[in-house]
Amino acid sequence: MVEYEGQTGEDLAQLIQRLKDAYGVNESEIARAIDAAPATVNAWVHRKRGGTKGPRRALLERLAAAYPRFTREEIFAAAGRRTPGNLSDDTERELTELFAELTAEQQELTLIQMRALRNANQQ
Numbered sequence: 259m260v261e262y263e264g265q266t267g268e269d270l271a272q273l274i275q276r277l278k279d280a281y282g283v284n285e286s287e288i289a290r291a292i293d294a295a296p297a298t299v300n301a302w303v304h305r306k307r308g309g310t311k312g313p314r315r316a317l318l319e320r321l322a323a324a325y326p327r328f329t330r331e332e333i334f335a336a337a338g339r340r341t342p343g344n345l346s347d348d349t350e351r352e353l354t355e356l357f358a359e360l361t362a363e364q365q366e367l368t369l370i371q372m373r374a375l376r377n378a379n380q381q
Contacts, residue, residue, distance in 0.1 A: 270305075270336045285303060318339070340379045
């Protein structure tokens with residue numbers, strides 16, 4: 259397993275078990291809380307993640323929001339992913355302005371680079 263941001267080797271299945279114990283919830287309740295199919299949470303628990311990317315970022319973010327005793331960092335690390343940075347309104351505005359000033363070719367190249375970075379963070 260790849261380790262990120264101080265991960266101690268705990269995987270998502272182990273984190274979900276700790277979460278269930280800490281909050282007194284079951285897999286179906288977790289699924290409802292994060293608006294996911296129960297089969298999705300069950301797959302995490304049984305280490306049967308679909309695809310090569312693992313759990314979707316949105317589900318991990320919702321898991322962190324629904325169960326705040328567990329940080330985004332430890333949830334993403336347990337899923338084997340790097341924690342995405344927070345994007346402030348000012349930074350988003352600046353990125354949009356800078357991007358708009360690029361040529362069409364530069365915009366396409368920038369998108370390719372950004373997709374590659376995103377994909378690298380999901381491995």
